[in-house]
Amino acid sequence: MNSKDDIDLKKKGSEHSGYTEDVDIPGLDSDGSSLKKEDYTVKPMIQELMEIHVRTEGKDIDEEEHKKREYFNKIVEKAAGETKIDEDRPVKEAEGSILYRIWSRVNKESPAPEDHVEKKVEYIELFYDLIFVYSLRTINAIFHSYEESFPPAEAILTFIFLTAVVMQVWMFTTMFFNRYGRKALRDYISILINMYLLYYMASGSNLHFLDHYNRYHIAWALIMLNIAYRSWDKLRFATRLDEIDKEILRNNVTILTFEFALIVISIPVYHLTGIVISPVALIVGYIGKLKEHTAYDKRPCDFPHFAERNLLLVILTFGEMIIGISGFFKEETGIWLNVSSFLVVIGMFLSYGFFYDNVLDHHKRTSGLGFLVIHVIMILAINSTTIALELMSRPLVPLFPKTIWMVITMTIYYICILSIERYAKEHFKFGFDSMAKIFLILAAYTGLMLIFGYNQAVGALITVVFVFGIFFLFLRRHHIRLKEMKVGGYIE
Structure with missing residues (x-):
């Protein structure tokens, strides 16, 4: 649709305020998939003329908010193409812009409680967490003696x-x-x-x-x-x-x-x-x-403090996984197996890091119980994956049972990550279609490992593709949500 048609529709909107309208958001189809610019449509039933620009000055707008709104105006000008708003035309309140409401919702976390000072993670808490790293390491040592057989x-x-x-x-x-x-x-x-x-x-x-x-x-x-x-x-x-x-x-x-x-x-x-x-x-x-x-x-708990404590323990547990894959770096081990094990660790960690940085609402009002339980199970899954990788590096241990263990622990880990969606910002709430795709990938991974996992090199390839496939699926969903506005994003 050209700019002349757009302007004609706007004139109609000003003359017939009783119309109803469905407006396609630029760059997004109704199912969340991306659209090319030439495919944008404004459906013919108009409810209200939608202002594109938003107010950038006012007592309720501080310096940071002013910068956000200036950037928003710049982005929507680009998205609007040749369609311009007359300079002498009054601009509606920021809350009156559909695009701005969407942009605010997808980029802002829940507001921090008034008169609340965020609790910082103290150094004594970090010091305390180190003993759990030692504890998990000693527990993992249970499996060190199984060099030629699968653990009972x-x-x-x-x-x-x-x-x-x-x-x-x-x-x-x-x-x-x-x-x-x-x-x-x-x-x-x-x-x-x-x-x-x-x-x-x-x-x-x-x-x-x-x-x-x-x-x-x-x-x-x-x-x-x-x-x-x-x-x-x-x-x-x-x-x-x-x-x-x-x-x-x-x-x-x-x-x-x-x-x-x-x-x-x-x-x-x-x-x-x-x-x-x-x-x-x-x-x-x-x-x-x-x-x-x-x-x-x-x-409600002090959620930023909770989130940071959980992040730190997850990082420390991944540190144990890094130590666990050292068995792949022996001279008799092929280069592909040590590369693939390293990539698996990276891919798993990137998925959690992406969720923490881009998805998690750090000011969520919640009891925190569910969030902690999810992380208790997740730490168990990460630690179990470490054991699976250690067993994979031992050629005399039967391949089938350790492959099954790897599949189970990886599945639990990604289910835990998906469960964090309950504590997500509004823009990253999963729909049925997205969840179905992810569980389909999990099912495909399980099936492929059962069929081809007897070959360790092929199993390693399948696992690497699975881990990064999930990670890039997360990235793509985030990118689709913010594609046209170009606001935020994990990878610049």
């Missing part, structure tokens, strides 16, 4: 249990310090005590951890008691607590004390009967926290 079910279940325990300790500590942690001596001492006790747990985190049952479970129980005490201490002595805070802290004390009791009771039960009931304590702890959702929902 007992080893895999022990690995899952020990990882779930360590991640529960991290989750409970993070939840407490996100809401109630301060730069206080008692908080610092509490963190350092937990670090000390985690050394005892880590030293017993191996295939024969039942031989260290007492020291492992006593350390675990004391950590739960320590966090319960901090909740009680905060409830008893902290000022400015409302009823919601008090409810959360009381629930913390109840759940953590009950889990502490179950862990302690499991010690004599094991020695008397040989039955291990500590997994019951683990499950009770997770379920108890999830049942607190109602109270937590009334007091």
Whole structure:
């Protein structure tokens, strides 16, 4: 449609204010696919003349917003082609522009709460996270002895249990310090005590951890008691607590004390009967926290702090994966296998980094429980993928079971990434079509690995294509959303 037709339609719109109109957004078809410029259409039923430019001055517009709106006006001028608005024509309020509303929605996160100072991740928290890197490394050592055979079910279940325990300790500590942690001596001492006790747990985190049952479970129980005490201490002595805070802290004390009791009771039960009931304590702890959702929902977490803490642990866990693929860099290993293993690590990390930078709404109002649970499962998946890659580097380990393990862990990892979409900015909400495409790719990857995975080189190629295929699918969706406006973007 030429500019003359556009102007004629605008004249009609000013004469017949009662018309209705559907306007195609430049560059996007109704299903989100891209359009060439010559395919843009303005449908003939006009509801209201749409202003293209937006107001750039006013008391409610600060310097940063002024720059955004100036840039927006520049971009839509380019998108409008030869169609211009008369200079003497009044400009509507910014909220009156359809394009500006869309642009604002796709580029702005949820507003930060008023009178709220974002909680920064303290150096003591970063220091604390390092002990979890050590703990995960010692747990991974369970599989170091399997050079010629695939690990039995007992080893895999022990690995899952020990990882779930360590991640529960991290989750409970993070939840407490996100809401109630301060730069206080008692908080610092509490963190350092937990670090000390985690050394005892880590030293017993191996295939024969039942031989260290007492020291492992006593350390675990004391950590739960320590966090319960901090909740009680905060409830008893902290000022400015409302009823919601008090409810959360009381629930913390109840759940953590009950889990502490179950862990302690499991010690004599094991020695008397040989039955291990500590997994019951683990499950009770997770379920108890999830049942607190109602109270937590009334007091949203400091989400930027949560997001950063999770990002840092994900990065540290990928660091373990980088160490794990070192087995591919031996002289007897072909160049393709070490290149492909390195590319897999890069592709997986880029997908998470893309979501964190471009998709995640860093000011989301949420309890944070779901976000933490997703990351607990994701850390387990990343750590399991590290084990799968280590097993892949051992030629004597049967190929089929380790290929299946790789497929399962990769699938869980990407499902976790897709689950983060719940905490996304509005512009990146997945529709049914997008989800269907991604799950179709996952199904295709599984099928191809089952058919061709017996050849390690071919399996490596399929995995690399799968990882980067998913990553570029994420990029393409983001690019389609912002294509014509050229605002934001992951790769410049």
